[in-house]
Amino acid sequence: MAQAYDIIIIGGGIMGCTSAMELSKAGYKVAVFDKDSIGQGPTGKSSAIIRQHYSNELTARMALHSLQVFQDFEDRIGGECGFTKSGFMALVEAKDRAGLEANLALQRKIGIRTEMLSSADIHDIMPAMKTDDLVAVAYEPDSGYADPYLTVNAYAKAARRHGATIYQDTEIVDVLFRRERVSGVSTTKEIFTAPVIVNCAGAWGARVAKLAGVEVPINSCRVQVAFFRRPAGHEAGHPVVADFINATYFRNETGGLTLVGLIDPSEADAIVNPDSFREYMDDQFVLEAGERLVRRYPAMELSESTGGYASLYAITPDWHPILDEVPAGSGFYVCSGFSGHGFKLGPAVGLMVAEMISDEGQPTFDPSIFRASRFVEGQPVTGQYEYSIVG
Numbered sequence: 001m002a003q004a005y006d007i008i009i010i011g012g013g014i015m016g017c018t019s020a021m022e023l024s025k026a027g028y029k030v031a032v033f034d035k036d037s038i039g040q041g042p043t044g045k046s047s048a049i050i051r052q053h054y055s056n057e058l059t060a061r062m063a064l065h066s067l068q069v070f071q072d073f074e075d076r077i078g079g080e081c082g083f084t085k086s087g088f089m090a091l092v093e094a095k096d097r098a099g100l101e102a103n104l105a106l107q108r109k110i111g112i113r114t115e116m117l118s119s120a121d122i123h124d125i126m127p128a129m130k131t132d133d134l135v136a137v138a139y140e141p142d143s144g145y146a147d148p149y150l151t152v153n154a155y156a157k158a159a160r161r162h163g164a165t166i167y168q169d170t171e172i173v174d175v176l177f178r179r180e181r182v183s184g185v186s187t188t189k190e191i192f193t194a195p196v197i198v199n200c201a202g203a204w205g206a207r208v209a210k211l212a213g214v215e216v217p218i219n220s221c222r223v224q225v226a227f228f229r230r231p232a233g234h235e236a237g238h239p240v241v242a243d244f245i246n247a248t249y250f251r252n253e254t255g256g257l258t259l260v261g262l263i264d265p266s267e268a269d270a271i272v273n274p275d276s277f278r279e280y281m282d283d284q285f286v287l288e289a290g291e292r293l294v295r296r297y298p299a300m301e302l303s304e305s306t307g308g309y310a311s312l313y314a315i316t317p318d319w320h321p322i323l324d325e326v327p328a329g330s331g332f333y334v335c336s337g338f339s340g341h342g343f344k345l346g347p348a349v350g351l352m353v354a355e356m357i358s359d360e361g362q363p364t365f366d367p368s369i370f371r372a373s374r375f376v377e378g379q380p381v382t383g384q385y386e387y388s389i390v391g
């Protein structure tokens, strides 16, 4: 006899685990399946920057809610998330100044602590930053970064405490239907039944949707990060910096390292098979990332490269996720396509998934802008910037 659950979640990344925690806390009998292990996919490789700078009210509110969870993680979730409050700076070009100011007004309206900085203020916070080309800089003193692996595992543990079962090393190979509704999954081990299935498969999201006969525009794209050891005199570190002028972001990493990645819409072009792509970093990337870093942080000319890796973004055409029951009434929910900026939103997303499924009362965050049909309706989610990942 197949094991029966109220809800089956496919994927044990941040979205699968936050959803499992919220749903099991709400009283549902939940099972999470991952073909590998918890956080082993892109979540564990995330730069895990937690900023609130978004240009849509909904995503900004989701980021603020999630930051509050990261700040108070032990009490609210239990365990550790490794949140480090380093501050966050967004540096933009003259053409984006008006957009930045509009974003800050929107963010302040909903309670986010953020301000514009003068060059003198910037040097107080990061003396080594080169500022002669800067026209506008936004700063969030409360933002920072977390440890993605600790975070996702703490959520998995919390889900278990609320009664969820987690099956690792168990791949979903088919989604089963009875009439027009899902009825369960078949896996590499056995069959499990449930009237609700949530696709939290990230970069595998389109592939898993296809098992249910659903097409979603989610591409799996290869992205890289590099690490550099800061030279003597710079051990203390710096805030998280999103440098839109040089299309890079960087943050502290333990061991006196600085982690660097790109903010580049062309990353969406590097479509790969999520099961077979180069997981090591290209030599060319170290040169490119290092050069861009030095333009903003000249002292890093003397830094030492200490490696890096490649992982995956799950990118949709508008760089926002799909969070929807597709088709309506089927019991098959898609919660994938977080387009390189999902980690920080994880706590809010878990709550949204639980509220969508329980469908009681007014939701904390209305997920309708993330409906799957927005692409065919010609109503993508739009932001203020051409740097789509900012959201």
Ligand SMILES: Cc1cc2nc3c(=O)[nH]c(=O)nc-3n(C[C@H](O)[C@H](O)[C@H](O)COP(=O)(O)OP(=O)(O)OC[C@H]3O[C@@H](n4cnc5c(N)ncnc54)[C@H](O)[C@@H]3O)c2cc1C
Residues within 6 Å of the ligand: 010, 011, 012, 013, 014, 015, 016, 033, 034, 035, 036, 037, 039, 040, 041, 042, 043, 044, 045, 046, 047, 048, 049, 050, 170, 171, 172, 173, 200, 201, 202, 203, 204, 208, 223, 224, 225, 261, 311, 312, 313, 335, 336, 337, 338, 339, 340, 341, 342, 343, 344, 345
């Ligand atoms: C290098 C990098 C840097 C990033 N930096 C940031 C950042 O600074 N801030 C931020 O907010 N976000 C960042 N992100 C994005 C963020 O990490 C992702 O949006 C988020 O982790 C996605 O989580 P997920 O749960 O949707 O998917 P994933 O972490 O991809 O989890 C999906 C899981 O599904 C499993 N799975 C797939 N198919 C099946 C199947 N058939 N059966 C069972 N299991 C299956 C996989 O094994 C995987 O574990 C970054 C991402 C990367 C790669």
